[in-house]
Amino acid sequence: MTDDYYELLGVSRDASTEEIKKAYRKKARSLHPDVNPSAEAAEEYKKVSAAYETLTNPEKRRMYDMGGGPDMGGMGGFGGGAAGFDFGDIFDMFTGGMRGRAQGPVPRQRRGGDQLQQLRIELRDVVFGAEKQISYTTAVLCGTCQGSCCAPGTSPTRCTQCQGTGHVQRVTQSLLGQMVTMSPCPVCEGHGDVIDSPCTTCSGHGRVIEERTLTVKIPAGVENGTRIQLRSQGEVGEAGGPSGDLFVELSVADDPHFVRDGDDLVTRVRIPMTSAALGTTIPLTTFDGERDLELEPGVQPGEQLTLKGLGVTPLRREKRGDLRVIVDVVVPTKLSEEQRQILERFAEARPEEKHGQVRQGSQGVFGRLRDAFRG
Ligand SMILES: [Zn+2]
Ligand SMILES: [Zn+2]
Known part of the structure:
Protein backbone atom coordinates (compact mmCIF):
# COMPACT_ATOMS: atom_id res chain seq x y z
CA MET A 1 0.00 0.00 0.00
CA THR A 2 1.44 3.35 -0.97
CA ASP A 3 0.40 6.86 -0.23
CA ASP A 4 2.55 8.40 -2.94
CA TYR A 5 0.05 10.20 -5.13
CA TYR A 6 1.97 9.61 -8.35
CA GLU A 7 2.35 5.90 -7.60
CA LEU A 8 -1.31 5.65 -6.59
CA LEU A 9 -2.35 6.91 -10.02
CA GLY A 10 0.43 5.11 -11.83
CA VAL A 11 1.83 8.22 -13.55
CA SER A 12 5.31 9.70 -13.70
CA ARG A 13 6.25 12.74 -11.61
CA ASP A 14 6.21 15.00 -14.66
CA ALA A 15 2.87 13.76 -15.97
CA SER A 16 0.63 16.38 -17.55
CA THR A 17 -2.76 17.24 -16.04
CA GLU A 18 -4.33 15.49 -18.99
CA GLU A 19 -2.39 12.28 -18.27
CA ILE A 20 -3.35 12.48 -14.61
CA LYS A 21 -7.02 12.88 -15.47
CA LYS A 22 -6.86 9.92 -17.80
CA ALA A 23 -5.12 7.72 -15.21
CA TYR A 24 -7.66 8.73 -12.58
CA ARG A 25 -10.64 7.92 -14.77
CA LYS A 26 -9.19 4.47 -15.47
CA LYS A 27 -8.64 3.75 -11.77
CA ALA A 28 -11.97 5.17 -10.70
CA ARG A 29 -13.86 2.97 -13.13
CA SER A 30 -12.72 -0.21 -11.38
CA LEU A 31 -12.82 1.17 -7.83
CA HIS A 32 -16.09 3.06 -7.81
CA PRO A 33 -18.39 1.81 -5.00
CA ASP A 34 -21.08 0.99 -7.56
CA VAL A 35 -18.69 -1.35 -9.34
CA ASN A 36 -16.64 -2.73 -6.47
CA PRO A 37 -18.42 -2.70 -3.11
CA SER A 38 -15.49 -4.12 -1.06
CA ALA A 39 -14.05 -2.14 1.82
CA GLU A 40 -10.56 -2.18 0.31
CA ALA A 41 -11.83 -0.70 -2.93
CA ALA A 42 -13.62 2.06 -1.04
CA GLU A 43 -10.43 2.89 0.83
CA GLU A 44 -8.40 2.85 -2.38
CA TYR A 45 -11.02 4.96 -4.14
CA LYS A 46 -10.75 7.58 -1.43
CA LYS A 47 -6.97 7.72 -1.77
CA VAL A 48 -7.01 7.84 -5.54
CA SER A 49 -9.59 10.64 -5.44
CA ALA A 50 -7.46 12.62 -2.99
CA ALA A 51 -4.44 12.13 -5.25
CA TYR A 52 -6.43 13.34 -8.25
CA GLU A 53 -7.72 16.34 -6.37
CA THR A 54 -4.24 17.43 -5.34
CA LEU A 55 -2.36 16.71 -8.56
CA THR A 56 -4.85 18.44 -10.86
CA ASN A 57 -4.69 21.64 -8.82
CA PRO A 58 -1.44 23.41 -9.84
CA GLU A 59 -0.92 25.14 -6.49
CA LYS A 60 -1.64 22.03 -4.44
CA ARG A 61 0.51 19.95 -6.71
CA ARG A 62 3.43 22.36 -6.30
CA MET A 63 3.12 22.11 -2.52
CA TYR A 64 2.85 18.36 -2.68
CA ASP A 65 5.96 18.14 -4.86
CA MET A 66 7.84 20.19 -2.29
CA GLY A 67 7.05 17.53 0.26
CA GLY A 68 4.00 19.14 1.75
CA GLY A 69 0.82 17.43 2.83
CA PRO A 70 -2.21 17.20 0.64
CA ASP A 71 -4.11 20.01 2.34
CA MET A 72 -1.48 22.70 2.40
CA GLY A 73 -2.48 24.54 -0.71
CA GLY A 74 -3.50 27.71 1.11
CA MET A 75 -0.56 27.96 3.45
CA GLY A 76 1.66 30.01 1.22
CA GLY A 77 5.12 28.84 2.28
CA PHE A 78 7.16 29.61 5.32
CA GLY A 79 6.85 33.40 5.36
CA GLY A 80 3.90 33.56 7.69
CA GLY A 81 5.83 32.81 10.84
CA ALA A 82 5.53 29.89 13.21
CA ALA A 83 2.43 31.15 14.92
CA GLY A 84 0.10 30.03 12.13
CA PHE A 85 1.62 26.58 11.74
CA ASP A 86 -0.09 23.40 12.62
CA PHE A 87 2.42 20.99 14.09
CA GLY A 88 1.00 18.12 12.13
CA ASP A 89 1.57 19.94 8.87
CA ILE A 90 5.14 20.81 9.70
CA PHE A 91 5.78 17.26 10.54
CA ASP A 92 4.26 16.14 7.26
CA MET A 93 6.42 18.55 5.33
CA PHE A 94 9.63 17.25 6.76
CA THR A 95 9.01 13.55 6.58
CA GLY A 96 6.52 13.15 3.79
CA GLY A 97 5.77 9.73 5.20
CA MET A 98 2.99 10.26 7.69
CA ARG A 99 0.35 11.73 5.45
CA GLY A 100 -3.05 10.38 6.33
CA ARG A 101 -1.96 9.08 9.72
CA ALA A 102 -2.85 12.13 11.73
CA GLN A 103 -6.33 12.42 10.28
CA GLY A 104 -8.14 11.12 13.34
CA PRO A 105 -8.80 8.14 15.56
CA VAL A 106 -8.64 4.63 14.16
CA PRO A 107 -12.03 2.91 14.13
CA ARG A 108 -12.37 -0.30 16.15
CA GLN A 109 -14.21 -2.03 13.34
CA ARG A 110 -12.07 -4.20 11.19
CA ARG A 111 -13.02 -6.48 8.32
CA GLY A 112 -13.31 -10.13 9.35
CA GLY A 113 -11.07 -12.80 7.91
CA ASP A 114 -11.85 -14.94 4.87
CA GLN A 115 -12.39 -18.62 5.54
CA LEU A 116 -11.76 -21.77 3.56
CA GLN A 117 -13.99 -24.79 4.04
CA GLN A 118 -13.73 -28.20 2.35
CA LEU A 119 -16.83 -29.89 0.99
CA ARG A 120 -16.93 -33.41 -0.38
CA ILE A 121 -19.51 -34.01 -3.09
CA GLU A 122 -20.55 -36.95 -5.25
CA LEU A 123 -20.23 -37.26 -9.02
CA ARG A 124 -24.03 -37.12 -9.19
CA ASP A 125 -23.85 -33.57 -7.77
CA VAL A 126 -21.49 -32.62 -10.59
CA VAL A 127 -23.87 -34.07 -13.19
CA PHE A 128 -26.99 -32.23 -12.02
CA GLY A 129 -25.80 -29.56 -9.58
CA ALA A 130 -26.91 -29.72 -5.96
CA GLU A 131 -27.62 -27.89 -2.74
CA LYS A 132 -25.55 -28.99 0.25
CA GLN A 133 -25.50 -28.00 3.88
CA ILE A 134 -22.18 -27.17 5.45
CA SER A 135 -21.41 -26.48 9.07
CA TYR A 136 -18.37 -24.50 10.06
CA THR A 137 -16.95 -22.64 13.00
CA THR A 138 -16.76 -18.89 12.53
CA ALA A 139 -16.93 -15.53 14.29
CA VAL A 140 -20.43 -14.09 14.48
CA LEU A 141 -21.77 -10.81 15.84
CA CYS A 142 -22.07 -10.82 19.63
CA GLY A 143 -25.77 -11.02 20.48
CA THR A 144 -25.32 -9.21 23.79
CA CYS A 145 -23.65 -6.02 22.58
CA GLN A 146 -24.41 -6.23 18.84
CA GLY A 147 -20.78 -5.43 18.09
CA SER A 148 -20.50 -2.33 20.28
CA CYS A 149 -18.05 -4.21 22.58
CA CYS A 150 -19.65 -2.48 25.60
CA ALA A 151 -21.64 -4.01 28.44
CA PRO A 152 -25.38 -3.35 27.97
CA GLY A 153 -26.33 0.19 28.95
CA THR A 154 -22.79 1.54 28.66
CA SER A 155 -20.90 3.21 25.86
CA PRO A 156 -17.28 4.17 25.15
CA THR A 157 -15.99 7.30 26.81
CA ARG A 158 -13.70 9.85 25.22
CA CYS A 159 -10.05 9.14 25.90
CA THR A 160 -8.66 11.76 28.28
CA GLN A 161 -5.06 11.06 27.30
CA CYS A 162 -5.45 12.10 23.64
CA GLN A 163 -8.69 14.09 23.90
CA GLY A 164 -10.29 11.67 21.46
CA THR A 165 -7.80 12.24 18.64
CA GLY A 166 -6.29 8.77 18.90
CA HIS A 167 -2.72 10.00 18.76
CA VAL A 168 -0.27 11.78 21.02
CA GLN A 169 2.31 14.37 19.94
CA ARG A 170 5.75 14.82 21.29
CA VAL A 171 7.56 18.10 20.59
CA THR A 172 11.37 18.05 20.40
CA GLN A 173 13.93 20.69 19.52
CA SER A 174 16.08 20.21 16.48
CA LEU A 175 18.31 22.30 14.23
CA LEU A 176 15.32 23.16 12.08
CA GLY A 177 13.29 24.28 15.04
CA GLN A 178 10.52 22.39 16.75
CA MET A 179 9.85 18.86 15.49
CA VAL A 180 6.70 16.99 16.28
CA THR A 181 6.52 13.23 16.39
CA MET A 182 3.19 11.54 16.57
CA SER A 183 2.27 8.05 17.72
CA PRO A 184 -0.94 6.17 18.49
CA CYS A 185 -2.30 6.95 21.93
CA PRO A 186 -1.16 4.18 24.30
CA VAL A 187 -4.27 4.45 26.47
CA CYS A 188 -6.96 4.00 23.79
CA GLU A 189 -4.69 2.26 21.24
CA GLY A 190 -5.51 4.95 18.73
CA HIS A 191 -9.29 4.57 18.91
CA GLY A 192 -9.90 7.90 20.61
CA ASP A 193 -12.27 6.40 23.13
CA VAL A 194 -12.07 3.86 25.91
CA ILE A 195 -14.41 1.03 26.82
CA ASP A 196 -14.69 1.09 30.59
CA SER A 197 -17.11 -1.84 30.91
CA PRO A 198 -16.45 -4.37 28.15
CA CYS A 199 -19.23 -6.74 27.20
CA THR A 200 -18.65 -9.94 29.16
CA THR A 201 -20.11 -12.23 26.49
CA CYS A 202 -17.45 -11.34 23.90
CA SER A 203 -14.78 -9.92 26.25
CA GLY A 204 -15.15 -6.61 24.43
CA HIS A 205 -14.44 -7.92 20.92
CA GLY A 206 -17.97 -7.51 19.58
CA ARG A 207 -17.97 -11.02 18.16
CA VAL A 208 -18.08 -14.59 19.40
CA ILE A 209 -17.09 -17.97 17.95
CA GLU A 210 -20.01 -20.11 16.86
CA GLU A 211 -20.93 -23.01 14.65
CA ARG A 212 -22.89 -21.89 11.63
CA THR A 213 -24.82 -23.99 9.10
CA LEU A 214 -25.29 -22.80 5.57
CA THR A 215 -26.81 -24.11 2.36
CA VAL A 216 -24.38 -24.00 -0.55
CA LYS A 217 -25.64 -24.07 -4.11
CA ILE A 218 -23.32 -26.15 -6.25
CA PRO A 219 -23.68 -25.50 -9.97
CA ALA A 220 -23.56 -28.48 -12.30
CA GLY A 221 -20.28 -29.06 -14.11
CA VAL A 222 -17.92 -27.96 -11.31
CA GLU A 223 -14.44 -29.46 -11.24
CA ASN A 224 -12.60 -31.16 -8.45
CA GLY A 225 -10.92 -28.33 -6.50
CA THR A 226 -13.36 -25.62 -7.60
CA ARG A 227 -13.73 -22.88 -4.99
CA ILE A 228 -17.13 -21.27 -4.53
CA GLN A 229 -16.97 -17.78 -3.05
CA LEU A 230 -19.76 -16.85 -0.67
CA ARG A 231 -19.56 -13.13 0.01
CA SER A 232 -19.71 -11.97 3.62
CA GLN A 233 -20.17 -15.50 4.98
CA GLY A 234 -16.72 -15.57 6.58
CA GLU A 235 -15.78 -14.18 9.98
CA VAL A 236 -17.57 -11.09 11.24
CA GLY A 237 -15.00 -8.36 11.87
CA GLU A 238 -13.87 -7.04 15.25
CA ALA A 239 -16.39 -4.66 16.81
CA GLY A 240 -19.03 -5.59 14.26
CA GLY A 241 -16.82 -4.76 11.27
CA PRO A 242 -17.76 -6.10 7.83
CA SER A 243 -17.59 -9.87 7.32
CA GLY A 244 -14.96 -11.68 5.32
CA ASP A 245 -15.84 -14.16 2.59
CA LEU A 246 -16.27 -17.89 2.83
CA PHE A 247 -14.60 -20.04 0.19
CA VAL A 248 -15.96 -23.56 -0.20
CA GLU A 249 -13.48 -25.88 -1.89
CA LEU A 250 -15.12 -28.86 -3.55
CA SER A 251 -13.60 -32.31 -3.74
CA VAL A 252 -15.45 -34.81 -5.90
CA ALA A 253 -15.51 -38.36 -4.53
CA ASP A 254 -14.58 -41.21 -6.90
CA ASP A 255 -17.67 -42.93 -8.24
CA PRO A 256 -17.69 -46.74 -8.30
CA HIS A 257 -19.25 -46.89 -11.77
CA PHE A 258 -18.49 -43.72 -13.69
ZN1 LIG B 1 -20.46 -8.48 23.23
ZN1 LIG C 1 -6.30 8.02 23.63
Whole structure:
Protein backbone atom coordinates (compact mmCIF):
# COMPACT_ATOMS: atom_id res chain seq x y z
CA MET A 1 0.00 0.00 0.00
CA THR A 2 1.44 3.35 -0.97
CA ASP A 3 0.40 6.86 -0.23
CA ASP A 4 2.55 8.40 -2.94
CA TYR A 5 0.05 10.20 -5.13
CA TYR A 6 1.97 9.61 -8.35
CA GLU A 7 2.35 5.90 -7.60
CA LEU A 8 -1.31 5.65 -6.59
CA LEU A 9 -2.35 6.91 -10.02
CA GLY A 10 0.43 5.11 -11.83
CA VAL A 11 1.83 8.22 -13.55
CA SER A 12 5.31 9.70 -13.70
CA ARG A 13 6.25 12.74 -11.61
CA ASP A 14 6.21 15.00 -14.66
CA ALA A 15 2.87 13.76 -15.97
CA SER A 16 0.63 16.38 -17.55
CA THR A 17 -2.76 17.24 -16.04
CA GLU A 18 -4.33 15.49 -18.99
CA GLU A 19 -2.39 12.28 -18.27
CA ILE A 20 -3.35 12.48 -14.61
CA LYS A 21 -7.02 12.88 -15.47
CA LYS A 22 -6.86 9.92 -17.80
CA ALA A 23 -5.12 7.72 -15.21
CA TYR A 24 -7.66 8.73 -12.58
CA ARG A 25 -10.64 7.92 -14.77
CA LYS A 26 -9.19 4.47 -15.47
CA LYS A 27 -8.64 3.75 -11.77
CA ALA A 28 -11.97 5.17 -10.70
CA ARG A 29 -13.86 2.97 -13.13
CA SER A 30 -12.72 -0.21 -11.38
CA LEU A 31 -12.82 1.17 -7.83
CA HIS A 32 -16.09 3.06 -7.81
CA PRO A 33 -18.39 1.81 -5.00
CA ASP A 34 -21.08 0.99 -7.56
CA VAL A 35 -18.69 -1.35 -9.34
CA ASN A 36 -16.64 -2.73 -6.47
CA PRO A 37 -18.42 -2.70 -3.11
CA SER A 38 -15.49 -4.12 -1.06
CA ALA A 39 -14.05 -2.14 1.82
CA GLU A 40 -10.56 -2.18 0.31
CA ALA A 41 -11.83 -0.70 -2.93
CA ALA A 42 -13.62 2.06 -1.04
CA GLU A 43 -10.43 2.89 0.83
CA GLU A 44 -8.40 2.85 -2.38
CA TYR A 45 -11.02 4.96 -4.14
CA LYS A 46 -10.75 7.58 -1.43
CA LYS A 47 -6.97 7.72 -1.77
CA VAL A 48 -7.01 7.84 -5.54
CA SER A 49 -9.59 10.64 -5.44
CA ALA A 50 -7.46 12.62 -2.99
CA ALA A 51 -4.44 12.13 -5.25
CA TYR A 52 -6.43 13.34 -8.25
CA GLU A 53 -7.72 16.34 -6.37
CA THR A 54 -4.24 17.43 -5.34
CA LEU A 55 -2.36 16.71 -8.56
CA THR A 56 -4.85 18.44 -10.86
CA ASN A 57 -4.69 21.64 -8.82
CA PRO A 58 -1.44 23.41 -9.84
CA GLU A 59 -0.92 25.14 -6.49
CA LYS A 60 -1.64 22.03 -4.44
CA ARG A 61 0.51 19.95 -6.71
CA ARG A 62 3.43 22.36 -6.30
CA MET A 63 3.12 22.11 -2.52
CA TYR A 64 2.85 18.36 -2.68
CA ASP A 65 5.96 18.14 -4.86
CA MET A 66 7.84 20.19 -2.29
CA GLY A 67 7.05 17.53 0.26
CA GLY A 68 4.00 19.14 1.75
CA GLY A 69 0.82 17.43 2.83
CA PRO A 70 -2.21 17.20 0.64
CA ASP A 71 -4.11 20.01 2.34
CA MET A 72 -1.48 22.70 2.40
CA GLY A 73 -2.48 24.54 -0.71
CA GLY A 74 -3.50 27.71 1.11
CA MET A 75 -0.56 27.96 3.45
CA GLY A 76 1.66 30.01 1.22
CA GLY A 77 5.12 28.84 2.28
CA PHE A 78 7.16 29.61 5.32
CA GLY A 79 6.85 33.40 5.36
CA GLY A 80 3.90 33.56 7.69
CA GLY A 81 5.83 32.81 10.84
CA ALA A 82 5.53 29.89 13.21
CA ALA A 83 2.43 31.15 14.92
CA GLY A 84 0.10 30.03 12.13
CA PHE A 85 1.62 26.58 11.74
CA ASP A 86 -0.09 23.40 12.62
CA PHE A 87 2.42 20.99 14.09
CA GLY A 88 1.00 18.12 12.13
CA ASP A 89 1.57 19.94 8.87
CA ILE A 90 5.14 20.81 9.70
CA PHE A 91 5.78 17.26 10.54
CA ASP A 92 4.26 16.14 7.26
CA MET A 93 6.42 18.55 5.33
CA PHE A 94 9.63 17.25 6.76
CA THR A 95 9.01 13.55 6.58
CA GLY A 96 6.52 13.15 3.79
CA GLY A 97 5.77 9.73 5.20
CA MET A 98 2.99 10.26 7.69
CA ARG A 99 0.35 11.73 5.45
CA GLY A 100 -3.05 10.38 6.33
CA ARG A 101 -1.96 9.08 9.72
CA ALA A 102 -2.85 12.13 11.73
CA GLN A 103 -6.33 12.42 10.28
CA GLY A 104 -8.14 11.12 13.34
CA PRO A 105 -8.80 8.14 15.56
CA VAL A 106 -8.64 4.63 14.16
CA PRO A 107 -12.03 2.91 14.13
CA ARG A 108 -12.37 -0.30 16.15
CA GLN A 109 -14.21 -2.03 13.34
CA ARG A 110 -12.07 -4.20 11.19
CA ARG A 111 -13.02 -6.48 8.32
CA GLY A 112 -13.31 -10.13 9.35
CA GLY A 113 -11.07 -12.80 7.91
CA ASP A 114 -11.85 -14.94 4.87
CA GLN A 115 -12.39 -18.62 5.54
CA LEU A 116 -11.76 -21.77 3.56
CA GLN A 117 -13.99 -24.79 4.04
CA GLN A 118 -13.73 -28.20 2.35
CA LEU A 119 -16.83 -29.89 0.99
CA ARG A 120 -16.93 -33.41 -0.38
CA ILE A 121 -19.51 -34.01 -3.09
CA GLU A 122 -20.55 -36.95 -5.25
CA LEU A 123 -20.23 -37.26 -9.02
CA ARG A 124 -24.03 -37.12 -9.19
CA ASP A 125 -23.85 -33.57 -7.77
CA VAL A 126 -21.49 -32.62 -10.59
CA VAL A 127 -23.87 -34.07 -13.19
CA PHE A 128 -26.99 -32.23 -12.02
CA GLY A 129 -25.80 -29.56 -9.58
CA ALA A 130 -26.91 -29.72 -5.96
CA GLU A 131 -27.62 -27.89 -2.74
CA LYS A 132 -25.55 -28.99 0.25
CA GLN A 133 -25.50 -28.00 3.88
CA ILE A 134 -22.18 -27.17 5.45
CA SER A 135 -21.41 -26.48 9.07
CA TYR A 136 -18.37 -24.50 10.06
CA THR A 137 -16.95 -22.64 13.00
CA THR A 138 -16.76 -18.89 12.53
CA ALA A 139 -16.93 -15.53 14.29
CA VAL A 140 -20.43 -14.09 14.48
CA LEU A 141 -21.77 -10.81 15.84
CA CYS A 142 -22.07 -10.82 19.63
CA GLY A 143 -25.77 -11.02 20.48
CA THR A 144 -25.32 -9.21 23.79
CA CYS A 145 -23.65 -6.02 22.58
CA GLN A 146 -24.41 -6.23 18.84
CA GLY A 147 -20.78 -5.43 18.09
CA SER A 148 -20.50 -2.33 20.28
CA CYS A 149 -18.05 -4.21 22.58
CA CYS A 150 -19.65 -2.48 25.60
CA ALA A 151 -21.64 -4.01 28.44
CA PRO A 152 -25.38 -3.35 27.97
CA GLY A 153 -26.33 0.19 28.95
CA THR A 154 -22.79 1.54 28.66
CA SER A 155 -20.90 3.21 25.86
CA PRO A 156 -17.28 4.17 25.15
CA THR A 157 -15.99 7.30 26.81
CA ARG A 158 -13.70 9.85 25.22
CA CYS A 159 -10.05 9.14 25.90
CA THR A 160 -8.66 11.76 28.28
CA GLN A 161 -5.06 11.06 27.30
CA CYS A 162 -5.45 12.10 23.64
CA GLN A 163 -8.69 14.09 23.90
CA GLY A 164 -10.29 11.67 21.46
CA THR A 165 -7.80 12.24 18.64
CA GLY A 166 -6.29 8.77 18.90
CA HIS A 167 -2.72 10.00 18.76
CA VAL A 168 -0.27 11.78 21.02
CA GLN A 169 2.31 14.37 19.94
CA ARG A 170 5.75 14.82 21.29
CA VAL A 171 7.56 18.10 20.59
CA THR A 172 11.37 18.05 20.40
CA GLN A 173 13.93 20.69 19.52
CA SER A 174 16.08 20.21 16.48
CA LEU A 175 18.31 22.30 14.23
CA LEU A 176 15.32 23.16 12.08
CA GLY A 177 13.29 24.28 15.04
CA GLN A 178 10.52 22.39 16.75
CA MET A 179 9.85 18.86 15.49
CA VAL A 180 6.70 16.99 16.28
CA THR A 181 6.52 13.23 16.39
CA MET A 182 3.19 11.54 16.57
CA SER A 183 2.27 8.05 17.72
CA PRO A 184 -0.94 6.17 18.49
CA CYS A 185 -2.30 6.95 21.93
CA PRO A 186 -1.16 4.18 24.30
CA VAL A 187 -4.27 4.45 26.47
CA CYS A 188 -6.96 4.00 23.79
CA GLU A 189 -4.69 2.26 21.24
CA GLY A 190 -5.51 4.95 18.73
CA HIS A 191 -9.29 4.57 18.91
CA GLY A 192 -9.90 7.90 20.61
CA ASP A 193 -12.27 6.40 23.13
CA VAL A 194 -12.07 3.86 25.91
CA ILE A 195 -14.41 1.03 26.82
CA ASP A 196 -14.69 1.09 30.59
CA SER A 197 -17.11 -1.84 30.91
CA PRO A 198 -16.45 -4.37 28.15
CA CYS A 199 -19.23 -6.74 27.20
CA THR A 200 -18.65 -9.94 29.16
CA THR A 201 -20.11 -12.23 26.49
CA CYS A 202 -17.45 -11.34 23.90
CA SER A 203 -14.78 -9.92 26.25
CA GLY A 204 -15.15 -6.61 24.43
CA HIS A 205 -14.44 -7.92 20.92
CA GLY A 206 -17.97 -7.51 19.58
CA ARG A 207 -17.97 -11.02 18.16
CA VAL A 208 -18.08 -14.59 19.40
CA ILE A 209 -17.09 -17.97 17.95
CA GLU A 210 -20.01 -20.11 16.86
CA GLU A 211 -20.93 -23.01 14.65
CA ARG A 212 -22.89 -21.89 11.63
CA THR A 213 -24.82 -23.99 9.10
CA LEU A 214 -25.29 -22.80 5.57
CA THR A 215 -26.81 -24.11 2.36
CA VAL A 216 -24.38 -24.00 -0.55
CA LYS A 217 -25.64 -24.07 -4.11
CA ILE A 218 -23.32 -26.15 -6.25
CA PRO A 219 -23.68 -25.50 -9.97
CA ALA A 220 -23.56 -28.48 -12.30
CA GLY A 221 -20.28 -29.06 -14.11
CA VAL A 222 -17.92 -27.96 -11.31
CA GLU A 223 -14.44 -29.46 -11.24
CA ASN A 224 -12.60 -31.16 -8.45
CA GLY A 225 -10.92 -28.33 -6.50
CA THR A 226 -13.36 -25.62 -7.60
CA ARG A 227 -13.73 -22.88 -4.99
CA ILE A 228 -17.13 -21.27 -4.53
CA GLN A 229 -16.97 -17.78 -3.05
CA LEU A 230 -19.76 -16.85 -0.67
CA ARG A 231 -19.56 -13.13 0.01
CA SER A 232 -19.71 -11.97 3.62
CA GLN A 233 -20.17 -15.50 4.98
CA GLY A 234 -16.72 -15.57 6.58
CA GLU A 235 -15.78 -14.18 9.98
CA VAL A 236 -17.57 -11.09 11.24
CA GLY A 237 -15.00 -8.36 11.87
CA GLU A 238 -13.87 -7.04 15.25
CA ALA A 239 -16.39 -4.66 16.81
CA GLY A 240 -19.03 -5.59 14.26
CA GLY A 241 -16.82 -4.76 11.27
CA PRO A 242 -17.76 -6.10 7.83
CA SER A 243 -17.59 -9.87 7.32
CA GLY A 244 -14.96 -11.68 5.32
CA ASP A 245 -15.84 -14.16 2.59
CA LEU A 246 -16.27 -17.89 2.83
CA PHE A 247 -14.60 -20.04 0.19
CA VAL A 248 -15.96 -23.56 -0.20
CA GLU A 249 -13.48 -25.88 -1.89
CA LEU A 250 -15.12 -28.86 -3.55
CA SER A 251 -13.60 -32.31 -3.74
CA VAL A 252 -15.45 -34.81 -5.90
CA ALA A 253 -15.51 -38.36 -4.53
CA ASP A 254 -14.58 -41.21 -6.90
CA ASP A 255 -17.67 -42.93 -8.24
CA PRO A 256 -17.69 -46.74 -8.30
CA HIS A 257 -19.25 -46.89 -11.77
CA PHE A 258 -18.49 -43.72 -13.69
CA VAL A 259 -15.53 -41.51 -14.45
CA ARG A 260 -15.85 -38.02 -15.87
CA ASP A 261 -14.18 -37.10 -19.15
CA GLY A 262 -14.92 -33.43 -19.85
CA ASP A 263 -18.68 -33.22 -20.24
CA ASP A 264 -18.95 -36.98 -20.83
CA LEU A 265 -19.30 -39.82 -18.39
CA VAL A 266 -17.56 -43.12 -19.11
CA THR A 267 -18.46 -46.55 -17.78
CA ARG A 268 -17.68 -50.20 -18.66
CA VAL A 269 -19.92 -53.22 -19.06
CA ARG A 270 -18.77 -56.85 -19.09
CA ILE A 271 -20.66 -59.27 -21.28
CA PRO A 272 -20.01 -62.96 -21.99
CA MET A 273 -18.36 -63.95 -25.26
CA THR A 274 -21.59 -65.55 -26.43
CA SER A 275 -23.63 -62.39 -25.84
CA ALA A 276 -21.07 -60.42 -27.81
CA ALA A 277 -21.44 -62.81 -30.73
CA LEU A 278 -25.22 -63.15 -30.58
CA GLY A 279 -26.16 -59.64 -29.49
CA THR A 280 -28.09 -58.80 -26.34
CA THR A 281 -29.91 -56.11 -24.39
CA ILE A 282 -28.68 -55.43 -20.87
CA PRO A 283 -29.99 -53.10 -18.14
CA LEU A 284 -27.62 -50.19 -17.50
CA THR A 285 -27.78 -48.06 -14.37
CA THR A 286 -27.24 -44.37 -15.16
CA PHE A 287 -27.65 -41.19 -13.09
CA ASP A 288 -30.96 -40.79 -14.94
CA GLY A 289 -32.25 -44.18 -13.88
CA GLU A 290 -32.08 -47.56 -15.57
CA ARG A 291 -31.71 -47.71 -19.36
CA ASP A 292 -31.70 -50.61 -21.81
CA LEU A 293 -28.35 -50.94 -23.55
CA GLU A 294 -28.67 -52.70 -26.86
CA LEU A 295 -25.62 -54.57 -28.09
CA GLU A 296 -25.64 -55.61 -31.73
CA PRO A 297 -24.51 -59.13 -32.62
CA GLY A 298 -20.75 -59.07 -33.16
CA VAL A 299 -19.96 -56.23 -30.76
CA GLN A 300 -16.18 -56.15 -30.25
CA PRO A 301 -14.13 -55.90 -27.05
CA GLY A 302 -13.31 -52.25 -26.37
CA GLU A 303 -16.09 -50.96 -28.58
CA GLN A 304 -17.74 -47.77 -27.33
CA LEU A 305 -21.46 -47.09 -27.37
CA THR A 306 -22.77 -43.58 -26.81
CA LEU A 307 -25.93 -42.66 -24.96
CA LYS A 308 -26.63 -39.05 -25.93
CA GLY A 309 -27.38 -36.46 -23.28
CA LEU A 310 -26.77 -38.62 -20.20
CA GLY A 311 -23.45 -36.98 -19.29
CA VAL A 312 -22.48 -33.95 -17.23
CA THR A 313 -24.29 -30.61 -17.46
CA PRO A 314 -21.48 -28.16 -18.29
CA LEU A 315 -20.95 -25.15 -16.05
CA ARG A 316 -23.31 -22.28 -16.96
CA ARG A 317 -24.70 -24.19 -19.96
CA GLU A 318 -27.58 -26.58 -20.41
CA LYS A 319 -26.79 -29.12 -23.10
CA ARG A 320 -25.48 -32.20 -21.33
CA GLY A 321 -22.59 -34.35 -22.47
CA ASP A 322 -22.93 -38.03 -23.35
CA LEU A 323 -22.57 -41.29 -21.51
CA ARG A 324 -20.00 -43.52 -23.21
CA VAL A 325 -20.10 -47.23 -22.51
CA ILE A 326 -17.02 -49.37 -23.16
CA VAL A 327 -17.75 -53.04 -23.80
CA ASP A 328 -15.58 -55.69 -22.13
CA VAL A 329 -16.00 -59.20 -23.48
CA VAL A 330 -15.40 -61.99 -20.99
CA VAL A 331 -13.84 -65.15 -22.41
CA PRO A 332 -14.61 -68.27 -20.33
CA THR A 333 -11.57 -69.66 -18.57
CA LYS A 334 -12.95 -73.00 -17.43
CA LEU A 335 -14.85 -75.20 -19.86
CA SER A 336 -16.68 -78.43 -19.12
CA GLU A 337 -16.02 -81.30 -21.50
CA GLU A 338 -19.35 -80.71 -23.17
CA GLN A 339 -18.75 -76.96 -23.62
CA ARG A 340 -15.31 -77.62 -25.06
CA GLN A 341 -16.75 -79.99 -27.64
CA ILE A 342 -19.39 -77.47 -28.63
CA LEU A 343 -16.77 -74.77 -29.09
CA GLU A 344 -14.57 -77.08 -31.14
CA ARG A 345 -17.46 -77.89 -33.42
CA PHE A 346 -18.15 -74.17 -33.66
CA ALA A 347 -14.54 -73.51 -34.61
CA GLU A 348 -14.61 -76.23 -37.28
CA ALA A 349 -17.72 -74.65 -38.78
CA ARG A 350 -15.70 -71.44 -39.23
CA PRO A 351 -12.58 -72.52 -41.17
CA GLU A 352 -10.85 -69.14 -40.86
CA GLU A 353 -10.67 -69.47 -37.11
CA LYS A 354 -8.90 -72.84 -36.92
CA HIS A 355 -6.01 -73.14 -34.50
CA GLY A 356 -2.83 -71.68 -35.90
CA GLN A 357 -4.62 -69.59 -38.47
CA VAL A 358 -5.35 -66.61 -36.25
CA ARG A 359 -4.05 -63.50 -37.91
CA GLN A 360 -1.62 -61.29 -36.06
CA GLY A 361 -3.30 -58.20 -34.67
CA SER A 362 -4.30 -55.86 -37.43
CA GLN A 363 -4.40 -52.12 -37.28
CA GLY A 364 -8.06 -52.23 -36.44
CA VAL A 365 -7.73 -54.42 -33.37
CA PHE A 366 -4.91 -52.36 -31.91
CA GLY A 367 -6.76 -49.17 -32.69
CA ARG A 368 -9.68 -50.31 -30.62
CA LEU A 369 -7.40 -51.42 -27.81
CA ARG A 370 -5.85 -48.00 -27.66
CA ASP A 371 -9.30 -46.43 -27.48
CA ALA A 372 -10.28 -48.77 -24.70
CA PHE A 373 -7.28 -47.78 -22.60
CA ARG A 374 -7.94 -44.12 -23.22
CA GLY A 375 -11.55 -44.42 -22.14
ZN1 LIG B 1 -20.46 -8.48 23.23
ZN1 LIG C 1 -6.30 8.02 23.63
